[in-house]
Amino acid sequence: MTLLSPIDGLVDKLRDQGFKITHPRYQVIERVADRDANFTAEELAAELAPVGRATVYRTIKLLVDQGLLCRVVLGDGSICYRSSHLAHHHHLVCLSCGATEDVHLSDVEAVIDRVRGATSYEVVSHRIEVYGFCPRCKGFQSEADITHLHLH
Amino acid sequence: MTLLSPIDGLVDKLRDQGFKITHPRYQVIERVADRDANFTAEELAAELAPVGRATVYRTIKLLVDQGLLCRVVLGDGSICYRSSHLAHHHHLVCLSCGATEDVHLSDVEAVIDRVRGATSYEVVSHRIEVYGFCPRCKGFQSEADITHLHLH
DNA sequence: GCAAGGATGAGACTCCATCTCAATAAGTTA
Protein backbone atom coordinates (compact mmCIF):
# COMPACT_ATOMS: atom_id res chain seq x y z
CA MET A 1 0.00 0.00 0.00
CA THR A 2 1.34 3.38 -1.02
CA LEU A 3 1.52 6.20 1.45
CA LEU A 4 -0.15 9.26 -0.02
CA SER A 5 2.20 12.21 0.42
CA PRO A 6 0.78 15.72 0.37
CA ILE A 7 2.78 16.28 -2.80
CA ASP A 8 0.82 13.74 -4.78
CA GLY A 9 -2.28 15.86 -4.89
CA LEU A 10 -0.39 18.70 -6.45
CA VAL A 11 1.35 16.44 -8.90
CA ASP A 12 -1.93 15.07 -10.13
CA LYS A 13 -3.37 18.53 -10.37
CA LEU A 14 -0.43 19.64 -12.47
CA ARG A 15 -0.66 16.66 -14.79
CA ASP A 16 -4.35 17.28 -15.22
CA GLN A 17 -3.51 20.73 -16.42
CA GLY A 18 -1.10 19.37 -18.99
CA PHE A 19 2.13 20.05 -17.14
CA LYS A 20 4.74 17.35 -17.31
CA ILE A 21 6.18 16.02 -14.11
CA THR A 22 9.82 16.11 -14.98
CA HIS A 23 12.58 15.15 -12.63
CA PRO A 24 13.88 18.70 -12.09
CA ARG A 25 10.39 19.99 -11.52
CA TYR A 26 9.65 17.27 -9.03
CA GLN A 27 12.83 18.02 -7.14
CA VAL A 28 11.81 21.63 -6.74
CA ILE A 29 8.37 20.67 -5.48
CA GLU A 30 9.85 18.23 -3.02
CA ARG A 31 12.25 20.76 -1.58
CA VAL A 32 9.66 23.40 -1.18
CA ALA A 33 6.50 21.66 -0.13
CA ASP A 34 7.10 21.28 3.59
CA ARG A 35 9.37 24.19 4.42
CA ASP A 36 8.57 26.38 7.32
CA ALA A 37 11.23 29.03 6.70
CA ASN A 38 11.30 31.59 3.93
CA PHE A 39 13.68 31.11 1.08
CA THR A 40 14.79 33.11 -1.91
CA ALA A 41 14.77 31.84 -5.46
CA GLU A 42 18.52 32.08 -5.52
CA GLU A 43 18.91 30.04 -2.34
CA LEU A 44 16.71 27.35 -3.72
CA ALA A 45 18.62 27.29 -6.98
CA ALA A 46 21.87 26.87 -5.07
CA GLU A 47 20.48 24.01 -2.99
CA LEU A 48 19.17 22.16 -5.98
CA ALA A 49 22.57 22.58 -7.53
CA PRO A 50 22.46 20.52 -10.72
CA VAL A 51 18.98 21.77 -11.57
CA GLY A 52 19.21 24.81 -13.79
CA ARG A 53 18.56 28.24 -12.39
CA ALA A 54 16.05 29.02 -15.11
CA THR A 55 14.10 25.91 -14.23
CA VAL A 56 14.00 26.84 -10.56
CA TYR A 57 12.67 30.29 -11.36
CA ARG A 58 10.13 28.89 -13.78
CA THR A 59 8.96 26.30 -11.29
CA ILE A 60 8.63 28.81 -8.48
CA LYS A 61 6.40 30.89 -10.70
CA LEU A 62 4.36 27.82 -11.51
CA LEU A 63 3.98 26.94 -7.85
CA VAL A 64 2.93 30.44 -6.92
CA ASP A 65 0.28 30.26 -9.61
CA GLN A 66 -0.84 26.92 -8.27
CA GLY A 67 -1.04 28.24 -4.75
CA LEU A 68 1.64 26.03 -3.24
CA LEU A 69 3.93 28.99 -2.59
CA CYS A 70 3.40 32.57 -1.74
CA ARG A 71 5.61 35.55 -2.33
CA VAL A 72 6.64 37.65 0.63
CA VAL A 73 7.77 41.23 0.22
CA LEU A 74 10.35 42.01 2.90
CA GLY A 75 10.69 45.41 4.49
CA ASP A 76 13.40 46.41 2.06
CA GLY A 77 11.30 45.39 -0.93
CA SER A 78 13.17 42.21 -1.71
CA ILE A 79 11.29 39.03 -2.44
CA CYS A 80 11.26 35.62 -0.86
CA TYR A 81 8.90 32.67 -0.86
CA ARG A 82 7.26 30.37 1.59
CA SER A 83 4.95 27.45 1.34
CA SER A 84 1.37 28.49 1.46
CA HIS A 85 -1.52 27.04 3.33
CA LEU A 86 -3.78 28.14 0.56
CA ALA A 87 -6.36 29.85 2.72
CA HIS A 88 -6.26 33.58 2.32
CA HIS A 89 -3.87 35.10 4.81
CA HIS A 90 -1.26 37.78 5.25
CA HIS A 91 2.26 38.10 6.52
CA LEU A 92 3.92 39.35 9.63
CA VAL A 93 7.51 40.02 8.65
CA CYS A 94 10.53 40.81 10.80
CA LEU A 95 12.24 43.97 9.58
CA SER A 96 15.52 42.77 10.89
CA CYS A 97 15.88 39.11 9.97
CA GLY A 98 12.95 38.54 7.62
CA ALA A 99 11.39 35.79 9.70
CA THR A 100 7.78 35.51 8.70
CA GLU A 101 4.58 34.31 10.27
CA ASP A 102 1.28 33.87 8.56
CA VAL A 103 -1.43 35.95 10.12
CA HIS A 104 -5.11 36.00 9.60
CA LEU A 105 -6.29 39.57 9.68
CA SER A 106 -9.82 39.26 10.87
CA ASP A 107 -12.31 41.65 9.31
CA VAL A 108 -9.94 42.73 6.55
CA GLU A 109 -12.52 41.68 4.02
CA ALA A 110 -14.95 44.11 5.52
CA VAL A 111 -12.39 46.88 5.22
CA ILE A 112 -11.70 45.99 1.60
CA ASP A 113 -15.39 45.85 0.88
CA ARG A 114 -15.70 49.39 2.03
CA VAL A 115 -13.09 50.36 -0.54
CA ARG A 116 -14.99 48.41 -3.13
CA GLY A 117 -18.08 50.45 -2.43
CA ALA A 118 -16.24 53.75 -2.51
CA THR A 119 -14.21 53.52 -5.68
CA SER A 120 -14.76 53.17 -9.39
CA TYR A 121 -12.00 50.57 -9.55
CA GLU A 122 -12.95 46.94 -9.81
CA VAL A 123 -11.22 45.55 -6.76
CA VAL A 124 -9.96 42.01 -7.19
CA SER A 125 -7.19 41.45 -4.72
CA HIS A 126 -4.95 42.92 -2.08
CA ARG A 127 -1.61 42.49 -0.44
CA ILE A 128 -0.92 43.15 3.20
CA GLU A 129 2.32 42.78 5.01
CA VAL A 130 2.62 43.74 8.63
CA TYR A 131 6.15 44.64 9.68
CA GLY A 132 7.81 44.53 13.03
CA PHE A 133 10.51 42.82 14.99
CA CYS A 134 10.40 39.17 15.87
CA PRO A 135 11.03 38.03 19.45
CA ARG A 136 14.65 37.28 18.70
CA CYS A 137 15.35 40.63 17.05
CA LYS A 138 13.33 42.74 19.44
CA GLY A 139 15.57 45.02 21.44
CA PHE A 140 18.29 45.08 18.84
CA GLN A 141 16.70 47.60 16.49
CA SER A 142 18.32 50.98 16.21
CA GLU A 143 16.48 54.24 15.91
CA ALA A 144 17.48 54.31 12.27
CA ASP A 145 15.64 51.12 11.49
CA ILE A 146 12.41 52.61 12.63
CA THR A 147 12.66 56.13 11.32
CA HIS A 148 13.27 54.84 7.82
CA LEU A 149 9.90 53.22 7.50
CA HIS A 150 7.60 54.75 4.97
CA LEU A 151 6.01 51.70 3.57
CA HIS A 152 2.87 53.07 2.03
CA MET B 1 7.44 89.68 -0.45
CA THR B 2 8.35 86.11 -1.28
CA LEU B 3 5.74 83.55 -2.17
CA LEU B 4 6.18 80.51 0.04
CA SER B 5 6.14 77.42 -2.16
CA PRO B 6 5.32 74.06 -0.60
CA ILE B 7 8.86 73.01 -1.44
CA ASP B 8 10.42 75.57 0.89
CA GLY B 9 9.25 73.77 3.99
CA LEU B 10 10.97 70.61 2.92
CA VAL B 11 14.13 72.43 1.93
CA ASP B 12 14.38 74.01 5.33
CA LYS B 13 13.72 70.71 7.00
CA LEU B 14 16.50 69.12 4.99
CA ARG B 15 18.95 71.88 5.77
CA ASP B 16 18.10 71.59 9.45
CA GLN B 17 19.08 67.97 9.27
CA GLY B 18 22.42 68.86 7.77
CA PHE B 19 21.65 68.01 4.16
CA LYS B 20 22.99 70.39 1.58
CA ILE B 21 20.60 71.80 -0.93
CA THR B 22 22.57 71.22 -4.07
CA HIS B 23 21.37 72.13 -7.50
CA PRO B 24 20.83 68.55 -8.67
CA ARG B 25 19.02 67.69 -5.49
CA TYR B 26 16.79 70.71 -5.80
CA GLN B 27 15.94 69.82 -9.36
CA VAL B 28 14.76 66.40 -8.29
CA ILE B 29 12.60 67.84 -5.54
CA GLU B 30 11.07 70.35 -7.91
CA ARG B 31 10.15 67.73 -10.48
CA VAL B 32 8.63 65.42 -7.97
CA ALA B 33 6.85 67.59 -5.46
CA ASP B 34 3.61 68.29 -7.28
CA ARG B 35 3.15 65.24 -9.48
CA ASP B 36 -0.11 63.43 -9.52
CA ALA B 37 0.96 60.46 -11.64
CA ASN B 38 3.25 57.65 -10.60
CA PHE B 39 6.76 57.58 -11.97
CA THR B 40 9.67 55.20 -11.89
CA ALA B 41 13.18 56.10 -10.79
CA GLU B 42 14.39 55.46 -14.30
CA GLU B 43 11.80 57.76 -15.86
CA LEU B 44 12.74 60.52 -13.50
CA ALA B 45 16.42 60.06 -14.24
CA ALA B 46 15.71 60.32 -17.96
CA GLU B 47 13.69 63.51 -17.52
CA LEU B 48 16.33 65.18 -15.44
CA ALA B 49 18.80 64.25 -18.11
CA PRO B 50 22.03 65.97 -17.08
CA VAL B 51 21.58 65.01 -13.43
CA GLY B 52 23.35 61.75 -12.72
CA ARG B 53 21.37 58.58 -12.34
CA ALA B 54 23.02 57.79 -9.04
CA THR B 55 21.98 61.16 -7.70
CA VAL B 56 18.38 60.63 -8.75
CA TYR B 57 18.25 57.27 -7.01
CA ARG B 58 19.90 58.69 -3.91
CA THR B 59 17.53 61.62 -3.80
CA ILE B 60 14.45 59.46 -4.25
CA LYS B 61 15.54 57.43 -1.28
CA LEU B 62 16.06 60.59 0.70
CA LEU B 63 12.62 61.88 -0.18
CA VAL B 64 10.96 58.62 0.73
CA ASP B 65 12.67 58.84 4.10
CA GLN B 66 11.48 62.40 4.49
CA GLY B 67 7.94 61.45 3.62
CA LEU B 68 7.66 63.49 0.44
CA LEU B 69 7.40 60.39 -1.72
CA CYS B 70 5.96 56.99 -1.24
CA ARG B 71 6.85 53.74 -2.91
CA VAL B 72 4.14 51.83 -4.69
CA VAL B 73 4.45 48.12 -5.36
CA LEU B 74 2.63 47.31 -8.59
CA GLY B 75 0.82 44.04 -9.16
CA ASP B 76 3.84 42.53 -10.86
CA GLY B 77 6.12 43.50 -7.99
CA SER B 78 7.83 46.39 -9.75
CA ILE B 79 8.30 49.67 -7.98
CA CYS B 80 7.23 53.20 -8.72
CA TYR B 81 6.87 56.37 -6.71
CA ARG B 82 4.32 59.06 -6.13
CA SER B 83 4.20 62.18 -4.09
CA SER B 84 2.82 61.56 -0.66
CA HIS B 85 0.31 63.49 1.30
CA LEU B 86 2.05 62.39 4.43
CA ALA B 87 -1.03 61.22 6.28
CA HIS B 88 -1.10 57.49 6.65
CA HIS B 89 -2.85 55.92 3.70
CA HIS B 90 -2.72 53.00 1.32
CA HIS B 91 -2.84 52.39 -2.38
CA LEU B 92 -5.41 51.23 -4.86
CA VAL B 93 -3.42 50.07 -7.86
CA CYS B 94 -4.59 49.12 -11.35
CA LEU B 95 -3.27 45.69 -12.30
CA SER B 96 -3.33 46.61 -15.94
CA CYS B 97 -1.91 50.13 -16.26
CA GLY B 98 -0.57 50.82 -12.78
CA ALA B 99 -2.71 53.90 -12.22
CA THR B 100 -2.86 54.50 -8.50
CA GLU B 101 -5.19 56.20 -6.10
CA ASP B 102 -4.57 56.85 -2.47
CA VAL B 103 -7.14 55.25 -0.26
CA HIS B 104 -7.86 55.58 3.38
CA LEU B 105 -8.71 52.19 4.77
CA SER B 106 -10.90 52.98 7.69
CA ASP B 107 -10.50 50.73 10.69
CA VAL B 108 -7.28 49.19 9.48
CA GLU B 109 -5.61 50.33 12.63
CA ALA B 110 -8.07 48.32 14.63
CA VAL B 111 -7.28 45.27 12.56
CA ILE B 112 -3.56 45.79 13.02
CA ASP B 113 -4.02 46.30 16.73
CA ARG B 114 -5.62 42.92 16.93
CA VAL B 115 -2.48 41.45 15.38
CA ARG B 116 -0.42 43.40 17.86
CA GLY B 117 -2.28 41.80 20.70
CA ALA B 118 -2.00 38.30 19.29
CA THR B 119 1.66 38.03 18.38
CA SER B 120 5.01 38.14 20.07
CA TYR B 121 6.34 40.37 17.31
CA GLU B 122 6.70 44.06 17.99
CA VAL B 123 4.51 45.48 15.25
CA VAL B 124 5.73 48.80 13.91
CA SER B 125 4.34 49.25 10.44
CA HIS B 126 2.41 47.73 7.60
CA ARG B 127 1.96 47.91 3.87
CA ILE B 128 -1.33 47.48 2.09
CA GLU B 129 -1.95 47.61 -1.60
CA VAL B 130 -5.39 46.94 -2.96
CA TYR B 131 -5.37 45.72 -6.54
CA GLY B 132 -7.99 45.94 -9.21
CA PHE B 133 -8.78 47.49 -12.53
CA CYS B 134 -9.22 51.19 -13.01
CA PRO B 135 -12.27 52.55 -14.85
CA ARG B 136 -10.33 52.79 -18.10
CA CYS B 137 -8.94 49.26 -17.94
CA LYS B 138 -12.08 47.61 -16.64
CA GLY B 139 -13.52 45.25 -19.23
CA PHE B 140 -10.20 44.62 -20.90
CA GLN B 141 -8.81 42.13 -18.40
CA SER B 142 -8.39 38.56 -19.52
CA GLU B 143 -9.06 35.50 -17.41
CA ALA B 144 -5.32 35.03 -17.20
CA ASP B 145 -4.79 38.35 -15.49
CA ILE B 146 -7.04 37.34 -12.68
CA THR B 147 -6.11 33.72 -12.21
CA HIS B 148 -2.48 34.64 -11.76
CA LEU B 149 -3.07 36.60 -8.62
CA HIS B 150 -1.62 35.14 -5.49
CA LEU B 151 -0.57 38.25 -3.74
CA HIS B 152 -0.44 37.10 -0.17
C1' DG C 1 8.16 1.60 -28.81
C1' DC C 2 7.19 6.23 -31.16
C1' DA C 3 5.98 10.58 -32.10
C1' DA C 4 4.74 15.29 -30.50
C1' DG C 5 5.29 18.83 -27.83
C1' DG C 6 6.45 20.51 -23.38
C1' DA C 7 10.63 21.17 -20.45
C1' DT C 8 15.46 21.84 -19.64
C1' DG C 9 19.72 24.50 -18.97
C1' DA C 10 24.09 27.02 -20.31
C1' DG C 11 24.86 31.27 -21.06
C1' DA C 12 23.71 35.70 -22.80
C1' DC C 13 21.06 39.49 -21.69
C1' DT C 14 17.97 43.10 -19.50
C1' DC C 15 16.69 45.92 -15.82
C1' DC C 16 17.17 48.05 -11.63
C1' DA C 17 19.93 49.65 -8.16
C1' DT C 18 24.20 50.42 -5.70
C1' DC C 19 29.12 51.30 -5.26
C1' DT C 20 33.66 53.62 -6.13
C1' DC C 21 36.31 57.44 -6.02
C1' DA C 22 38.22 61.56 -7.83
C1' DA C 23 36.34 66.03 -8.66
C1' DT C 24 33.05 69.55 -7.14
C1' DA C 25 30.01 72.49 -4.72
C1' DA C 26 27.53 73.92 -0.25
C1' DG C 27 27.68 75.79 3.96
C1' DT C 28 30.57 77.71 7.79
C1' DT C 29 33.91 80.46 9.94
C1' DA C 30 36.93 84.16 10.24
Add this chain to the structure above:
DNA sequence: TAACTTATTGAGATGGAGTCTCATCCTTGC
Protein backbone atom coordinates in the same frame (compact mmCIF):
# COMPACT_ATOMS: atom_id res chain seq x y z
C1' DT D 1 35.43 87.53 0.51
C1' DA D 2 38.61 83.77 1.12
C1' DA D 3 39.73 79.70 3.14
C1' DC D 4 38.13 75.43 4.93
C1' DT D 5 35.44 71.30 5.94
C1' DT D 6 32.52 68.02 4.43
C1' DA D 7 28.68 66.40 1.95
C1' DT D 8 27.50 65.53 -2.72
C1' DT D 9 28.08 64.49 -7.45
C1' DG D 10 28.45 61.49 -11.52
C1' DA D 11 30.81 58.40 -14.96
C1' DG D 12 31.39 54.05 -15.10
C1' DA D 13 31.93 49.61 -12.94
C1' DT D 14 29.66 46.21 -10.46
C1' DG D 15 26.09 43.35 -8.43
C1' DG D 16 21.76 40.93 -8.13
C1' DA D 17 17.52 39.26 -9.73
C1' DG D 18 15.05 37.50 -13.24
C1' DT D 19 14.15 36.43 -18.22
C1' DC D 20 15.21 34.71 -22.83
C1' DT D 21 17.16 31.76 -26.52
C1' DC D 22 17.45 27.63 -28.63
C1' DA D 23 19.47 23.22 -29.34
C1' DT D 24 18.70 19.11 -26.82
C1' DC D 25 16.16 16.14 -23.82
C1' DC D 26 12.30 13.93 -21.49
C1' DT D 27 7.39 12.82 -20.44
C1' DT D 28 3.24 11.28 -21.83
C1' DG D 29 -0.33 9.34 -24.58
C1' DC D 30 -1.11 6.24 -28.06
